[in-house]
Amino acid sequence: MTENKFKLSTEEIASLRIEHRQAKKKRDADRIKAIVLLATGWTAMQVAEVLFMDDDTVRHYRARYETGGLKNLLKNNYKPKKSKLVKHEQETLLKHIDTEIYMTVRSIINYVRKKYHVIYSLSG
Known part of the structure; x- marks a missing residue:
């Protein structure tokens, strides 16, 4: 099964890289990293492997980013x-x-x- 291509503009990727450098929480930095890697052609499986997380988690991050941008990606819903x-x-x-x-x-x-x-x- 091939994954849908996830594309972001060069400007969006550059902006995410800046946000990544400024991230104070490792969790936020990893979420941003996952989006940048997906946008540069990596599969969810590859991203999951290098970030030591489940590939479904990576796909979930992508869905959150696609529906609500960076704010939605970084929102902590843990209760x-x-x-x-x-x-x-x-x-x-x-x-x-x-x-x-x-x-x-x-x-x-x-x-x-x-x-x-x-x-x-x-x-x-």
Whole structure:
């Protein structure tokens, strides 16, 4: 499957490069980089590989840029979920994690399930 060509003018690319240099957050710089690379002929798969992200994420960035420009691309829509643990349980868990070595997130999830009878998934 070939990807649709994504084209930007030389001026748009130059403007994005300036925005990239001025970006204060790595997240914003990576999003801008993804758009510039796509506009210069890279595939989403290639961009994803060099930026260490999923190719669907790169395609999502492209769609956001196409629908709302730079402002939409850089908008942070993240909304944290409410914790399933109460405050003192969170504090106790943080102290425990500081003293124990866990090699995977899954092992922490299992600890929380056994200790607090609360189920988390890898994605939260």
